[in-house]
Amino acid sequence: MGQPFHTAVRDFLDGRIWLRRHTPFPKDIIDRHIQEGFIQTIPGIQTNTTVLNQTHHTCNRCENNDPTRFTTFHCAKCEGTCTYCRKCLKMGRISSCTELILWRGEPVSFSIQHALAWQGTLTSSQQQAADDMIDSTNKGRSHLIHAVCGSGKTEMLFPPIHELLLAGKRVCLAAPRVDVILELEPRLKAAFPETSIEALYGGTELTKQAAQLVLATTHQLYRFRHTFDAVFVDEADAFPYTADQTLRQAVQKAAKPGTPVHYVTATPSEELLSTMKKTGSISTINRRYHGYPLPVPRYETLWNYEKQIKKGKLPQKLIVWTSARLKKREPFLLFFHHIGLMEQALPLLQALDGRIRSVHAAHPDRKEHVQALRNEQLPGLLTTTILERGITIPNIQVAVVGAEQKIFNKGALIQIGGRVGRSVNFPAGDFVLFHNGITYAMDDAKREIERLNEGGIGK
Amino acid sequence: MTRCLLCEQQLERRPTWQGLLGIQKKQHLCEICSNSFQRADIIEEGNLLDSVHSLYEYNEAMREFFHQYKFLQDVALADVFAGELRSVLKEKIAVVPIPMHPDKRIERTFAHVEELLRSAVVPFLLLLEKTSTEVMGEKTREERLAMKPLFILQKHAVIEPITYTIVDDIYTTGTTLNQAAFVLKEAGAKRVEAVTLIRA
Known part of the structure; x- marks a missing residue:
């Protein structure tokens, strides 16, 4: 002991900006720390009036100041006009009559003992x-x-x-x-x-x-x-x-x-x-850690694919490409620009292999499906751009269905291609853009990849 | 720039004749969010409560809507069903929202049923008073039926021999609505109808 404050309160609050009424501590403990000056309180919403008598709000938590993201209403708690921020609403509502708290006491002192256990070496x-x-x-x-x-x-x-x-x-x-x-x-x-x-x-x-x-x-x-x-x-x-x-x-x-x-x-x-x-x-x-070049995208026309898929017909080229992956037992990702189109294509692809699944941001089994693909329990996934980055699966093959769509900008296409050939055992792989017309973004992405492979520095 | 109240997507604005004439209704939701609610229009009739009209099904989208509206206290969402509620309630002569207990109201910072009506620009009468802070959703059917009266008449409230329309967010077992109807009929209401946003 000997501390005039609770160390647990300090450890939790130091560095944070938190709702006064939503801490994991009893109210009287927080109140006492406020009285004794260890905790500072600030209003949730800062409201200023301009010269022209217009009010201007800023959320003290997320610093949102876009007037369209605030709502003003008659509040039963403060019995007056109250404004809240809709921007960070999901983290607990911040309104004019809520208070935020900050730690003002002695800060936490951190350890200086840290091992780096990573065994690899950097190039x-x-x-x-x-x-x-x-x-x-x-x-x-x-x-x-x-x-x-x-x-x-x-x-x-x-x-x-x-x-x-x-x-x-x-x-x-x-x-x-x-x-x-x-x-x-x-x-x-x-x-x-x-x-x-x-x-x-x-x-x-x-x-x-x-x-x-x-x-x-x-x-x-x-x-x-x-x-x-x-x-x-x-x-x-x-x-x-x-x-x-x-x-x-x-x-x-x-x-x-x-x-x-x-x-x-x-x-x-x-x-x-x-x-x-x-x-x-x-x-x-501009080199991968294993020293092999980045996979360069190849273009394949896929005229009127949206119409065909909507009619319940899988374009021939997609059948050929997917069948080849299944036959060679190569895991694959098929990127789509739109969830609806992807869900229409799913049963058509499942006709080739019933284990094929789809994922998107709000998919309930999203984590499980990706894990199943890693574990080779699934042959391949249909996905939106959520899997464009951060995932590494050895020997993965990638196709973009509708690469001309606006969502597949240069950055997205480079990231998608970046899924291919990451493992030193499989440093190459297919990266195909099925399209209904070539866009500047596709050409820009391809040119950038080629330039990086030549050893040039990204523009 | 207008965004969908629920998914925050920017709303597409297509030029229309209605827009040009300035008679287009204000849009609050994008097409996807708007289509996620399932209109039901269930009308049930009874004795104490003469009829109940429930506008929507209680699906996943509706569950999320109420979570954000009531639990996250997003008052702005009262606008979402304003048009629909207005078209059902604009002809009614005496609209009575199911009240909240004063303590509960302070806790939530707003009375959710009254806010729905306010957004719909439907005038309403505060005739009832909630007697306890108990929450219906936490009770079993038996417990609900065995409860003491939930409502009393507001002091100085005068009930005339006319048709009253009580409004609540959800119609589950009907305990709340029946008790409110009972109080109004006891005091002399000729007919009591109800409109709820959802039927669970």
Whole structure:
């Protein structure tokens, strides 16, 4: 004892921005900590009135300030006009009369004992990128690792993360998609066996510990404020991160002021590239860790495929391609742009093999089906773009049905192709784009892959 | 920029004649979300309660809707069924929402049935008062039937010999609606009908 505050309360709250009425502690304990100044309270919604007498709201948790994402109503609790944020509603409603709390007492001090148990070795270019990132961290500068799919991006992050942990710093590894976090969690836990690690995504149980290394979906970072000494964003170009301004703000907010936010991706957006050129630094890796080239897409026409599938007829070329995979016992992924079309194609493909399944973002068995494909219990999956990144299955063969669709932009096509040939035992594989007309995105993706294979640096 | 209230997708705006004339109804949902609700229009008749009209089936989409509306307290969702409720209720002369207990109302920050009516621009009368904070959904059928009266008449409420229409979100066993109808009839209502959004 001897502490004037509960260490459990501190461990939970330090770094977080939390709803006062939703903590895992009894109300009187929280109240006492507030009275004694260990916890600061702030209003949930900041409302300012402009010169023209217009009101302007900002959510103090997610920093949303888009007027269309607020709703004002007559509140029975505060008996007045109350405004709430619809942006982060699913994390518990924040309104004008709710209070957020922040830890203001003595901060948690973190361990400086951390083993790096990863047994592999980095190639010289991986090592260079890792060293560059450490250098950038020390200078408080953001860093981008622009590395092709299958170049061992996660492993490159081990040295910079380890360095920070050894200095007793708190680190966050964030990604826009749950799938990526789920794949990273066991790898990071194996690599840092002595470190307290917590993975946060929608639906995880609340833990009260203060984890030194936090893995989180970018959404979860709404709940942190000035917490981390460095934030690493994996797959920084994935939806919804690029499309959502507040998610990018959330990442910045989660980092302590003046500390760097690092990015890792195979397909950085033009915007990210130009910002990093101006204000940060970039490492580029255009070879896969096994040294083989990236699979170059081939084009196959598939005229009027939507009409045919809707009529209940599977286009001949798809029958031939899928049958070949089944015969050779090669696992495969068929990408579709639309769930409805995919579900119509599913029974037609199941006529070739009844074990074929489909997955999409809201599919209840999504995790199980992907695992079954890994375990070779399924011959192949139909999927939307949710499986475009983060998954590694040896000898996987990939086809895109309707590659001309808008959703398959350059980045998506490069990521999809990046699923192929990742394993050193199967460094090649088929990457076919079935299309109803060739788009600029298809040509751009193909050209970029060819340029990377020639050793050129991505534009 | 308008987004679907449920899935946050941007709503497509096609130019239409109605839009040009300014008589187009305001859209709150995208086509996919809007089609996920199953219209049922079940009408059941009885003695105490003369008739109950339930507008929708209680499917997965509806369950999620109510979770977001009541549990996550997303008052904005009251707009979703405003048009449908209005078209059923606009002709009724005396609309009575099922009330919430004052404590419960403060906890939720709004009375969900009243908000539905407010969004639908249906005038209503607060004639009933809830006597306990007990929640119907947590009780078995036997427990519900054995309960003490759920409602009493509001002080100074005057009941005329006319038709009253009580409104609630969900019609399950009918305990709530029957008890409300009983109170109104005892006080002199000629006929009591009910409209609920869903039939479970």
